[in-house]
Amino acid sequence: MSPVLQLRDVEKSFRLHLQGGTRLSVIRGAAFxxxxxxxxxxxxxxxxxxxxxLKMIYxxxxxxxxxxxxxxxxxxxxxxTAELSALRRLRRDTLGYVSQFLRVIxxxxxxxxxxxxxxxxxxxxETARARAAALLARLNLPERLWALPPATFSGGEQQxxxxxxxxxxxxxxxxxxxxxxxxxxANRRAVVGLIEEAxxxxxxxxxxxxxxxxxxxxxxxxxxxxxxxxxx
Amino acid sequence: MTGExxxxxxxxxxxxxxxxxxxxxxxxxxxxxWPGEVLAVVGESGSGKTTLLRCLAGMLxxxxxxxxxxxxxxxxxxxxxxxxxxxxxxxxSDWGFVxxxxxxxxxxxxxxxxxxxxxxxxxxxxxxGEIRREALAWLERLEIDxxxxxxxxxxxxxxxxxxxxxxxxxxxxxxxxxxxxxTGGLDVSVQARILDTLRGxxxxxxxxxxxxxxxxxxxxLLADRMLVMKDGRVVxxxxxxxxxxxxxxxxxxxxxxxxxxx
Numbered sequence: 283m284s285p286v287l288q289l290r291d292v293e294k295s296f297r298l299h300l301q302g303g304t305r306l307s308v309i310r311g312a313a314f315x316x317x318x319x320x321x322x323x324x325x326x327x328x329x330x331x332x333x334x335x336l337k338m339i340y341x342x343x344x345x346x347x348x349x350x351x352x353x354x355x356x357x358x359x360x361x362x363t364a365e366l367s368a369l370r371r372l373r374r375d376t377l378g379y380v381s382q383f384l385r386v387i388x389x390x391x392x393x394x395x396x397x398x399x400x401x402x403x404x405x406x407x408e409t410a411r412a413r414a415a416a417l418l419a420r421l422n423l424p425e426r427l428w429a430l431p432p433a434t435f436s437g438g439e440q441q442x443x444x445x446x447x448x449x450x451x452x453x454x455x456x457x458x459x460x461x462x463x464x465x466x467x468a469n470r471r472a473v474v475g476l477i478e479e480a481x482x483x484x485x486x487x488x489x490x491x492x493x494x495x496x497x498x499x500x501x502x503x504x505x506x507x508x509x510x511x512x513x514x
Numbered sequence: 515m516t517g518e519x520x521x522x523x524x525x526x527x528x529x530x531x532x533x534x535x536x537x538x539x540x541x542x543x544x545x546x547x548w549p550g551e552v553l554a555v556v557g558e559s560g561s562g563k564t565t566l567l568r569c570l571a572g573m574l575x576x577x578x579x580x581x582x583x584x585x586x587x588x589x590x591x592x593x594x595x596x597x598x599x600x601x602x603x604x605x606x607s608d609w610g611f612v613x614x615x616x617x618x619x620x621x622x623x624x625x626x627x628x629x630x631x632x633x634x635x636x637x638x639x640x641x642x643g644e645i646r647r648e649a650l651a652w653l654e655r656l657e658i659d660x661x662x663x664x665x666x667x668x669x670x671x672x673x674x675x676x677x678x679x680x681x682x683x684x685x686x687x688x689x690x691x692x693x694x695x696x697t698g699g700l701d702v703s704v705q706a707r708i709l710d711t712l713r714g715x716x717x718x719x720x721x722x723x724x725x726x727x728x729x730x731x732x733x734x735l736l737a738d739r740m741l742v743m744k745d746g747r748v749v750x751x752x753x754x755x756x757x758x759x760x761x762x763x764x765x766x767x768x769x770x771x772x773x774x775x776x
Contacts, residue, residue, distance in 0.1 A: 297762070299763075300768060341753070341756070389706065390710065390713075
């Protein structure tokens with residue numbers, strides 16, 4: 283089976299103009315693949331570039347070299363060289379990214395925050411909201427909160443709204459940056475359940491999970507990031 | 515190939531330079547604006563962003579370069595090659611322009627209802643009852659109490675005036691709206707409410723927007739894509755998260771590092 287995600291010789295450094303143009307190399311020679319229906323886990327010490335790799339795959343951080351090929355609708359898009367419009371299409375249809383932090387939008391109800399990715403792809407609002415409600419219920423967010431904007435929610439509640447949003451559309455490739463960090467056991471199990479379901483549905487998943495139990499349960503394969511970390 | 519039907523830009527600027535006498539307003543700017551996209555132009559005062567906006571909006575002819583607009587029928591017209599009358603007709607129907615200072619975009623001596631109805635009348639509406647009904651619907655959509663339809667904007671607060679200006683622009687269902695610091699000079703809470711309303715309207719109406727702002731928080735909330743300007747030139751372009759999380763140009767890094775953390 284051809285991979286959904288394929289990295290070759292990926293390189294990244296940050297040039298810090300405000301620090302006299304210092305160049306900080308973070309990734310060198312990153313190469314791996316993730317197939318449909320597989321959950322691969324990035325592993326390595328803090329500061330080894332795991333989150334940077336996810337942000338490069340999502341296209342937030344530009345690459346200095348190499349290829350990041352993602353299968354999309356029968357073709358492949360190289361994120362490292364894609365036009366902005368192609369990258370936006372990729373994010374809308376194919377590529378999902380979930381971190382533990384919700385970007386709060388003032389005055390938008392939690393239910394609508396979750397439904398938005400589906401509606402913005404042209405989904406019917408009622409179907410999108412029903413899907414959003416089901417996800418919020420699974421993640422144990424009390425129903426009385428659904429109609430409220432998440433700005434006033436606790437950190438854990440906001441995190442669960444963000445996870446629900448990330449799973450609202452069935453992306454063929456999901457990037458997960460510590461989605462279970464700081465959740466209690468019941469909610470951690472609920473998130474693990476969502477990830478397992480996405481994988482069973484054929485999604486390719488690339489994640490960072492510090493929690494050993496979660497990692498052991500989900501990882502089909504561990505990718506050691508230490509091998510790509512550029513010597514400082 | 516993605517197999518998707520080809521989408522063409524709504525507005526296209528090529529090598530646009532605007533001069534004020536011998537002073538350069540903006541220099542060799544090229545950009546595309548896609549349907550349904552919000553493009554933020556950011557930079558400090560004097561960077562040329564408002565000059566660029568006014569040039570794109572048909573208000574300030576370029577010394578060099580051209581601006582092309584794709585009409586509803588798919589044809590493309592060069593904005594500064596049209597007759598003045600044709601350009602004004604576009605500005606009153608297909609386009610909107612939201613000024614930072616509402617008094618610049620409103621008629622302060624006529625009622626709120628007349629301010630909203632005026633663009634409909636310019637498009638040929640003559641039925642008073644219908645115009646009033648439409649104006650009322652738009653006031654309420656922008657959260658202005660319908661009971662105040664006969665008041666003049668002079669009696670309105672700054673935030674209400676700005677919402678009225680937005681209603682006045684959107685009543686003709688434009689495709690393209692230019693905004694110059696639409697929330698500049700408003701209290702933070704008033705700002706949040708307007709930004710949220712704008713966000714919803716952009717999505718529901720499928721509007722394309724060119725938004726000039728010096729406030730990266732506003733850009734983060736509304737924009738899909740950003741241009742960073744300095745000294746009249748575009749120094750960096752990218753999706754909003756790219757510019758905010760990994761700016762490449764020295765000036766863009768300085769700008770992003772100056773955001774106050776919420």
